[in-house]
Amino acid sequence: MELSAGVWESLKAVRERSPLVHNITNYVVMNNTANALLAVGASPAMVHAREEVADFAVLSQALVVNIGTLSPDWVEGMRLAVHAARQARVPWVLDPVGAGATRYRTTTSAELARQAPAVIRGNASEVLAMAGEAGATRGVDSTRSSDASLEAARGLASRLGTVVAVTGKTDYVTDGSRVVAVDNGHPLMARVTGMGCTASALVGAFLAVEPDAVLAAARALAVLGLAGELAAEQSKGPGSLQLHLLDALYTLDEATVRARARVR
């Protein structure tokens, strides 16, 4: 199948099956992420207590672990959720927010990355840091282009036997040998916090309906990027972009997806 053509099939499947997506994510983005998952047709739940994460992970069709506002209790919850998800063969996504900025973020990301995530989705700085390049990260935003981290993404994917999705102007998804690029998106997206976190959450929803993790991630990123383009056409700035993005995710139709998804 031509790569862009599969985007609609997966979006349709998410809408029809409404997968339950378990998120352990950060305080900053919980609301945006849950709303984006609902808008795309999935069913979000934000569940992080150590006492319940394992039970919840096995009820879900995908787990998304985002270390954005990590603390020891939460990291323990992440470990328990990932362990349960792996046992139950529930695919899971790692978002290593701010990897490289502090030792705690870098070591926690590295530890979780060894637990067979289906996809690691990060920005260029985070992927470079996870690949071992010191000094690539300043905070949670990227200082590098996705192009500059593609080789690091390939190496990381090969080393871990996983799929790495590095986002930015162009998004790249790789398992170390295959590389799929997604050209959808808009620069205004980088001015709204939680856009990458939303990307990771949508990757979770698409993994629930598409077992090929490279395709699932690329299709999710195409949907988010295209929704971002449509939203930007109606927005004066980041505030209205956030609002219009949810409407665009909800109203995306087959003709628009087939005409404008740019996956190669």
Ligand SMILES: Nc1ncnc2c1ncn2[C@@H]1O[C@H](COP(=O)(O)OP(=O)(O)O)[C@@H](O)[C@H]1O
């Ligand atoms: N300059 C840009 N042009 C087009 N799309 C962008 C740009 N920057 C970010 N995006 C899009 O915004 C989403 C979030 O990515 P990114 O900003 O890389 O993550 P993070 O928020 O984790 O730093 C991705 O889907 C990406 O394609």
Ligand SMILES: Cc1ncsc1CCOP(=O)(O)O
């Ligand atoms: C600002 C911030 N600080 C800690 S987590 C977070 C959200 C980061 O979200 P994203 O990586 O999607 O921009």
Ligand SMILES: [Mg+2]
């Ligand atoms: Mg991020």
